[in-house]
Amino acid sequence: MAVTLVWFRDDLRISDNPALVAAADSGDDVVACYVLDEETEGIRPLGGASRWWLHHSLSALGASLDQLGVPLVLRRGAAGDVIHRLVEDSGAHAVVWNRRYGLAERTADSSLKSSLTNRGVDATSYQANLLYEPWEVTSGSGQAYKVFTPFWRACLTFRTPRAPLAAPDSLSSPDGPGLDSDELPAWGLLPTEPDWAQGLRDTWTPGEAGAHERLDDFLDGAAQGYKNSRNLPAVHGTSMLSPHLRFGEISPFEVWHAAQDHKDSSTAEDIRVFGSELGWREFSWQLLYFNPELATVNYRPEFDAFTWESSTQAELEAWQRGRTGYPLIDAGMRQLWEIGWMHNRVRMATASFLIKNLMIDWRVGEKFFWDCLVDADAASNAASWQWVAGSGADASPYFRIFNPVLQSKKFDPKGDYLVRFVPELADAENVHEPWKGSAPGYPAPVVDLKESRERALSAYKALSES
Numbered sequence: 292m293a294v295t296l297v298w299f300r301d302d303l304r305i306s307d308n309p310a311l312v313a314a315a316d317s318g319d320d321v322v323a324c325y326v327l328d329e330e331t332e333g334i335r336p337l338g339g340a341s342r343w344w345l346h347h348s349l350s351a352l353g354a355s356l357d358q359l360g361v362p363l364v365l366r367r368g369a370a371g372d373v374i375h376r377l378v379e380d381s382g383a384h385a386v387v388w389n390r391r392y393g394l395a396e397r398t399a400d401s402s403l404k405s406s407l408t409n410r411g412v413d414a415t416s417y418q419a420n421l422l423y424e425p426w427e428v429t430s431g432s433g434q435a436y437k438v439f440t441p442f443w444r445a446c447l448t449f450r451t452p453r454a455p456l457a458a459p460d461s462l463s464s465p466d467g468p469g470l471d472s473d474e475l476p477a478w479g480l481l482p483t484e485p486d487w488a489q490g491l492r493d494t495w496t497p498g499e500a501g502a503h504e505r506l507d508d509f510l511d512g513a514a515q516g517y518k519n520s521r522n523l524p525a526v527h528g529t530s531m532l533s534p535h536l537r538f539g540e541i542s543p544f545e546v547w548h549a550a551q552d553h554k555d556s557s558t559a560e561d562i563r564v565f566g567s568e569l570g571w572r573e574f575s576w577q578l579l580y581f582n583p584e585l586a587t588v589n590y591r592p593e594f595d596a597f598t599w600e601s602s603t604q605a606e607l608e609a610w611q612r613g614r615t616g617y618p619l620i621d622a623g624m625r626q627l628w629e630i631g632w633m634h635n636r637v638r639m640a641t642a643s644f645l646i647k648n649l650m651i652d653w654r655v656g657e658k659f660f661w662d663c664l665v666d667a668d669a670a671s672n673a674a675s676w677q678w679v680a681g682s683g684a685d686a687s688p689y690f691r692i693f694n695p696v697l698q699s700k701k702f703d704p705k706g707d708y709l710v711r712f713v714p715e716l717a718d719a720e721n722v723h724e725p726w727k728g729s730a731p732g733y734p735a736p737v738v739d740l741k742e743s744r745e746r747a748l749s750a751y752k753a754l755s756e757s
């Protein structure tokens with residue numbers, strides 16, 4: 292019986308998985324594999340929280356594939372070499388995978404495709420993880436859009452996202468002893484000493500079933516009123532699907548269609564706004580596709596001349612540990628530490644504080660988030676940090692400096708979010724401005740908001756005049 296090898300990457304699901312469907316439809320025996328690639332040059336190693344997620348996601352995928360009759364083979368190494376070895380071991384005549392869009396990933400995939408083809412092995416890739424391929428909907432000049440609204444309008448006019456594909460009912464596996472596979476725990480993806488993952492375990496269920504549960508909960512609950520409640524960090528007002536989308540445990544096509552099917556006259560506007568958030572994910576990937584160095588190089592080169600003040604290590608650590616003396620910033624950074632995720636509004640405020648009030652290079656923040664977020668995404672993280680810095684596409688202007696006190700008064704007026712993540716504020720006389728009264732155990736502000744704002748504005752002015 293002929294064998295097709297399915298190579299799973301950022302698509303850890305069995306439903307709406309075009310590569311898996313193609314293998315099932317071929318009638319071949321199927322071998323499924325995942326390669327932990329920490330060797331191919333340019334592929335960014337996962338951060339700690341993402342490694343935790345990957346472990347559990349692979350474990351869930353393995354269980355789903357077992358039910359379909361196919362074990363998940365785990366191997367480690369430079370993926371190009373490992374896939375060739377798997378082709379030899381399995382005798383596969385074809386390899387299928389779903390596309391990735393980072394430059395290093397694309398380079399590795401296209402060189403693998405050529406070497407497989409040269410060897411007489413069919414190699415086919417599919418669109419699975421973005422609603423629109425980054426090159427499909429470009430600006431008039433064939434480049435990436437610079438502004439989100441026309442990009443997203445053009446996408447929606449270009450094509451309605453295709454319907455999701457059903458998971459195969461069953462797969463056939465080659466007879467015989469099965470291929471050698473690493474043991475997942477031996478990859479050491481989970482933290483041990485210390486084990487900082489308790490909050491992650493309490494919050495998340497990595498894997499396809501967990502992803503669909505999140506989607507259903509969202510559509511039955513927070514979707515109604517999403518347009519407003521998505522701004523309130525104390526409320527469970529967003530889908531929390533980001534890590535599931537990041538690891539491809541659910542596809543954007545599944546999310547898109549489930550949301551559209553759920554739409555009625557009372558939720559139409561909420562669903563439109565939710566759809567446009569998926570659009571920001573698409574926009575970020577188009578930016579990364581056309582600007583592969585988005586995580587390290589200013590999208591707007593004029594920002595290269597910006598002089599970052601060298602803030603002290605103590606200030607950076609205060610930000611990282613949620614001890615800046617500004618409740619919204621501290622609650623956000625502690626939420627990040629506790630559950631590996633932070634509310635979007637608070638991500639904007641904490642990033643603005645690092646970049647503008649502490650005047651620390653956005654790349655330092657991008658890296659820290661990369662390590663701590665369970666949804667750390669090469670495109671969305673880089674694009675969002677540059678958006679806040681003002682150096683990105685369609686960016687928030689540099690002079691827009693989030694005031695953490697006004698933000699918490701407006702979006703968390705009772706301080707519920709603040710106290711949830713900074714419990715010592717429960718006894719503060721003034722939860723939004725604790726320095727104005729007694730706040731036992733809570734630090735004094737690391738910088739003065741007004742002075743640091745003026746310092747940032749004058750640095751920006753100097754840049755725009757240079």
Ligand code: FAD
Nearest residue numbers: 529530531532533568569571572635638667668671672675
């Ligand atoms: P929902 O509001 O339910 O939105 C649905 C989905 O749309 C999300 O799951 C996500 O895939 C996408 N989405 C929503 N907002 C954005 C956005 N602004 N940009 C891109 N996609 C979006 N998002 C990531 O997925 N990974 C990151 O590494 C990441 N880093 C960020 C860093 C900073 C500094 C900022 C300001 C934002 C970052 N975001 C990132 C975007 C956004 O904060 C998260 O996508 C969102 O908070 C995830 O929560 P949710 O799933 O409940 O979102």
